Amino acid sequence: MAELKIDAVVFDVLGTLVDEPAGLRAGIRALTPSPDAAGTERLLLLWQRHIEREQRRVLDGDRPYVPGDLLDREAAGVGDPAAVEALARSARRLPPWPDTVAGLARIAGRFPLIGLSNASRTALLGLNAHAGLRWHQALSAEDARTYKPDPAVYRLAVTVAGVPPERLLMVAAHAWDLRGAQALGLRTAYVARPVGDPPTPSDRFDLYAEGLADLAGQLGVS
Structure with missing residues (x-):
């Protein structure tokens, strides 16, 4: 060639x-110190699917552009604002x-x-x-x-x-x-x-x- x-x-x-998956798993485990493996993978998959779906909606014109930080916070929707912020921060580590x-x-x-x-x-x-x-x-x-x-x-x-x-x-x-x-x-x-x-x-x-x-x-x- x-x-x-x-x-x-x-x-x-x-x-x-x-x-990326390893960092997000670490964030999930830090939030819930003793999650079972299946639970961790379920939350990780939900996170990934949300990000992919919402980015695709932006690309398709079905949603106005929003930065990745906001998508991370949406994907981390576990109810507790502090927990949401902690999981979103894990996406930067x-x-x-x-x-x-x-x-x-x-x-x-x-x-x-x-x-x-x-x-x-x-x-x-x-x-x-x-x-x-x-x-x-x-x-x-x-x-x-x-x-x-x-x-x-x-x-x-x-x-x-x-x-x-x-x-x-x-x-x-x-x-x-x-x-x-x-x-x-x-x-x-x-x-x-x-x-x-x-x-x-x-x-x-x-x-x-x-x-x-x-x-x-x-x-x-x-």
């Missing part, structure tokens, strides 16, 4: 660089995958890095600080007042980078995210994660990596 000619690397955050911090540092030695997330600006600040994520720029879908995979979100990265879309590489563990970037002309790299959305046989991404070390190697980063 011909070498990719790119000027910057754009990373999805939730699921790709941080383990997500652990990085074991290879994330070193992998970002390695790739940042050669390419500008842009974080591009559906998380709000406030949530990104907390996530970056808690997980030790290294960026040259972090962008939130909040700035486009919509959510990925709306083209307007990927266009934020293109505008900031100041280069044509094909000079950017979008990295994600979610095939749906990469398809959205691909539709705007970005190059794409799928990174396998346990909680991601794997590619289908019909997907054609530029790179497929087992992790960030593998991705760095494929990008020729020593």
